Amino acid sequence: MMFPKILKWTGIVLLSLTVLLLIIFGIFFYVYGTHVNKQYAVEVRPITIPHDAASIAAGAHLYAIKGCGDCHGADLGGKIFLNDPAIGLLAGANLTSGQGGRPAGYTDQDWLKAMRHGLGTNNKTLKLMPSYETAKLSDKDVAALIAFCKAQPAVNRTLPPIKTGPVGKVLAVLGKLPLFPAEMIDHSYQQPGAMPVAVTREYGEYLSVSCTGCHNPKFTGGDSPIPGGKKVADITSKGNVGKWTAQEFMTVLRTGNTPEGLKLKNEDMPWSMTAQYSDEELQALFLYLKSL
Ligand code: HEC
Numbered sequence: 001m002m003f004p005k006i007l008k009w010t011g012i013v014l015l016s017l018t019v020l021l022l023i024i025f026g027i028f029f030y031v032y033g034t035h036v037n038k039q040y041a042v043e044v045r046p047i048t049i050p051h052d053a054a055s056i057a058a059g060a061h062l063y064a065i066k067g068c069g070d071c072h073g074a075d076l077g078g079k080i081f082l083n084d085p086a087i088g089l090l091a092g093a094n095l096t097s098g099q100g101g102r103p104a105g106y107t108d109q110d111w112l113k114a115m116r117h118g119l120g121t122n123n124k125t126l127k128l129m130p131s132y133e134t135a136k137l138s139d140k141d142v143a144a145l146i147a148f149c150k151a152q153p154a155v156n157r158t159l160p161p162i163k164t165g166p167v168g169k170v171l172a173v174l175g176k177l178p179l180f181p182a183e184m185i186d187h188s189y190q191q192p193g194a195m196p197v198a199v200t201r202e203y204g205e206y207l208s209v210s211c212t213g214c215h216n217p218k219f220t221g222g223d224s225p226i227p228g229g230k231k232v233a234d235i236t237s238k239g240n241v242g243k244w245t246a247q248e249f250m251t252v253l254r255t256g257n258t259p260e261g262l263k264l265k266n267e268d269m270p271w272s273m274t275a276q277y278s279d280e281e282l283q284a285l286f287l288y289l290k291s292l
């Protein structure tokens with residue numbers, strides 16, 4: 001009578017494990033819900049959004065160097081940028097006034113709330129929108145960016161709603177996937193009126209916010225924020241950057257070819273985005289990173 005007894009115990013162990021897993025999942029599911037449903041009461045400081053051609057051109061440059069198109073498409077009509085059953089279905093919103101586009105009656109305040117606070121019109125966090133990278137943009141820059149977005153033609157494109165899979169939920173709750181931008185923002189931060197474009201350490205620091213999502217806020221690199229992504233390089237003076245000239249740094253950020261003979265893949269290090277920075281902007285970034 002040994003065999004049935006073993007079966008019985010195996011059954012009990014399997015059942016207990018299943019129940020335990022369900023409980024753990026239930027907890028993650030619950031905690032995930034508390035993050036998603038949290039309501040924020042922020043004060044959106046009003047600023048005037050311009051309409052002139054120079055501001056719109058400045059906004060187009062910002063749209064390019066901040067990589068907005070990677071998730072919202074070059075036409076701003078939105079696109080699916082990740083579709084994985086475990087992590088989820090993630091799509092950047094259609095930002096135009098076309099069908100499936102931004103909510104009807106979307107005001108300048110709503111744009112600012114999204115860009116500076118990471119919040120939707122319902123005052124809940126947007127998902128995966130890297131607003132922590134635009135939250136500190138100067139009034140002038142954020143206004144130009146919004147002016148550019150608003151001036152783009154309508155695109156009719158309805159995207160599927162964002163869904164997070166079980167692994168995506170667990171990673172988000174553990175803080176391994178930046179799914180809740182509103183939680184990563186200092187909502188009382190006072191942005192400067194304008195940041196003059198110049199080859200200064202200060203301007204480099206201002207621009208470098210766009211590198212922190214992957215290279216981390218200390219620029220020392222480490223694990224990728226993208227599950228399964230390539231290890232991120234240290235870009236402080238301690239890494240290769242410390243040995244390069246400004247010219248070499250610019251070549252790396254424009255071609256992906258490093259002086260050490262590495263060919264960086266755009267999927268790992270988005271150099272097709274950094275290629276669009278102006279000479280002055282890259283020199284300012286170099287000055288700042290070298291000083292670290
Ligand atoms: C990593 C991908 C990603 C990048 C890069 C990105 N976004 Fe988004 N953005 C999203 C996602 C995803 C949403 C939808 C979030 C949601 O619905 O919860 C979104 C939402 C928005 C919204 C709110 C739209 C609405 O209907 O509420 C605005 C405005 C916006 N993004 C503008 C921008 C701009 C401008 C940039 C560049 C500075 C940018 N985004 C960069 C992923 C991204």
Ligand code: HEC
Pocket residue numbers: 207208210211212213214215224230231232233234235239240241252258262263264265268269270274285
């Ligand atoms: C989407 C993630 C991501 C973003 C955003 C990003 N990087 Fe990178 N970067 C990487 C990864 C990953 C590597 C390492 C690639 C490899 O080893 O093949 C890298 C490598 C580099 C290198 C080469 C370092 C070396 O030692 O060879 C430089 C320089 C660099 N990044 C600068 C920047 C700057 C400056 C920004 C912001 C303007 C930035 N990166 C934004 C992911 C990113």
